[in-house]
Amino acid sequence: MYITHTCLYERMSGYDLVDIEVTHESADDLFDSLSEDSNRGDHLQSIQAVRLQAGQPDSELRSLKELDENSVKLLEHQVDAAYRALFEMDGKALLADEVGLGKTIEVGMILKEMHFRQTDESVLILTPAQLAKQWQAELREKFGLDFVCNYDDEFEDFDAHDYIIASIDTAKSERHRETVLKRNWDVLVLDEAHYVKNEETDRYDLIDQLSYNYAFFLTATPIQNELTDLYNVVSLLRPGLFGTRDVFHHYFVNSNQETLVNRDELQDRLNKVMVRNRREDTDIDFTDRTIDTRTFDPTPKERELYQAVSNYVKGAYSQDQGQKLVLMLLQKEVVSSPVALKQTIEKRLYEQSELTHADELESILDLIDEIDTVTKQERLLDIVEEARDTVEMGRVIVFTQFRATQQQILDRLASEGYTVHAFHGGHSSSEKEQIVEDFEEEGGILVSTDAMSEGRNLQFCNILVNLDLPWNPMRVEQRIGRVHRIGQKRDVFIFNMALNDTVEEYVLERLYHKIDLFQQSVGELSSILSRLEESGTSFEDEIFERLVNAGSEVDLENDFDAMAVDLQEQRDLANKLEEFNSGVFEGFDLGESDD
């Protein structure tokens, strides 16, 4: 063995070169083999064996064939991204596709593959709080991967489970931080990674200190304010890729911080760590979506009931804020159906002995009994009737949040002679499959609760009715996503039903329409919502607080308008950022690298 010692301390491109030491290993074995009388075997085979030893095991996504095609349809750019992140970037990658191209799917494939190869003993997924449950559902339904979410009852702590999805703020909280940092994670996934761009925040600090072997960061907008953001995010994944902060600034950013210079060099380096697919480069093509929002005047009896419930909720909340969840439920049920409301109230009355305001609840029950016409249900008949004449096999899917409402609609539609199918969380998964199959074959109307929102595809149906509306826009998007997804060949029609002058009308008209919720492409909403969360707001709470705290009708309207302005601002900001990033990366060919 001999050593060539190359000592280079020359200045080059603004940094000192480190030493290189070249060691030539001994060739004694080879020389010995030359002098042996006869070789033991076939030299060709030895050469082939050496070449195979040096070769990479055929790197392919072996878990792909395990995936259920009905649960997830993979697109080429997603498979490519997962492949590059795993095999070309050594498992440390920034997935920076433009919005709506399925970064979650890419991560799902990566995690599935790692699971298949048994390199995922512990996985931590950090997301904005509002997206945690959705991540959990998608990974379970589409990839068969079970994660515990920090909002689940069974969640104990970060050292008690191996597959965890948690909000990044929970992970960095005093209570959990130490446990999170103590563990050596196999895989770290960081959603909306641009929120750790600032190196002076606790979040950045948490990620910086976390110990992990593989990491996948997701963001559509790696650059938020200035190009340094890119430096910060990338440096978390690959410290030193860009050299020092100063070198990055001098070398890649022009003096006004707005454009990149030396783009080729930057692209070469980014190629080692970042995948960015652009919409125009993919074959995603969504059909049109038509939104028809129908508002109806409630009957006088319904109006009276709505008022009584709203007053009760307001009064009870002002006295005891601990009852918030159940009060919120009542407020939602009153616009869904009297029967849903009735069940909850009866349960409260008969199961809780020391109930305050029991009289008020009793009188609400009386009001419910007086209702003989349920406006929304009557109007629903108009929609399904129209569909029966115009759509293939009259297929319509009707969503409601409540089982009681669902049952009543099913009975009503059946009595009118419609073929009906029920879908709710109480069915086993094989039953659920059967129901969807029946619906496809027999046509008619599928009445579903939001249990449907998880992972099932109904592209064969193109009419969807929101009989009531969740106050969480992600839920609305999930409902629409069941029918309006890749593979849907027809235009999609969404009907929203609301009663005039109710909370539902406010949410629908003033909030959802203002942010064009129903027209958002998949994924856009999450960027708006996670921006909103940045400002410390939970959507449902926000709605409820405004509702119960408004002094007058005018106040309420103003409050909702203010919230809408806020949302719109977030949306504009999200759009601007997306445009800005597109601009910065324009002309960047971040496709396959040459090596």
Next chain:
Amino acid sequence: MTDAAVPVTQSAVEQFTERYLRSLGCSIEHSDDYWVVSVPDTTDTEIPHGKHTLVRGEGAPDGDDDSTKRLHPESAFFQRLLREAAERSPTGKLSIESESDIETPKWIQRSDVEVQNAQFVPYYDRTAAVVLFRVGIETVSEYQKEFLRAVAVDSRSEEHLPRLAESFLELTSVESSEAPSGSAELTQTEARPLLDTARELVINEIQDRLDEIHREASRAADSEVEEYRQLQEHRITELQEEHSNLSAKINDLSEQINTGDEDSRVQALRERKELKSEYEELNETLNELRERRDGGFPERQREIRERHSLDVQVTPLTLTEVEYERGEVDFELTNGSRGQTVTLGYGSGIGVTETVRCASCDQELSEQDPVQKISNGLECQRCAKER
């Protein structure tokens, strides 16, 4: 330069395993999902004698002494087989047959001129040494990189023969089952200088890649140095603050000493003494730190750069004596109705060995500027266009 490593696909795994086992004298019975392999008692191998079941593809890992083994790219059985086969015969001889297809130079391939016939007349036999090197590059900031490279050197002239190395790789692909081979005739004394030359060549050939990794490692070191510098800068600021606080306190105490009564003066003197010694200590630390900063923290820099330094290991794994032939090739060229025969120096496995110049401008014919006319000697495309 061509990577000598080959992708380890399932089919490559099966092809190699079957050929190797059979060459040892084992018999194999095939079923859809598995093979039953019988290893006779007389077989010279580390694989235990007797019957084994090889299950094709992925699944549970191999059992320790179970006669059922997995056969896939990462299976323990296959890896063991590779180790054994690689060590068995690291040197030997291969021949590149002169009957193999004659390689037409690019300056003809890229032109409209057609080759009607090509005839190679070998004049003499030559040998070359082809060495497969494993080159490992290691640094803290990057994953270890490993390459397998083939380098060919003519045994007599020590001329570098890159084209021959490529032919060698084609000849030894996993698909090829038979190549004319035998024992190497080179002696240790003959092989030694050839290997030294090959060692230099392999480093030259990976130089670009090496430079790239070198730059990356240097950048990573630089950013670590910068991080350290900032940390120390921060520390200096903190110490400076502490320093000025102490100084202010000492001043206050001096004031008290000048104005206070006997008791408080003694107390203040005592306190001032303590603070002064603290102040001195701090001053020393601060000065030392500033000095190190002004010098650019040389020790720390050295330590960081040492840690990021590149360790390149070059290991020769196989040495093959390759027989090839040199002579002349006649290319019968036609272009429309015109025809001409060109005679060029040629070697089997290395192709045309001489450069040909345009009869008109005397520039070398090349892929970019191929032959265009053959009526008055060979004329290049550029000249033909200008006419």
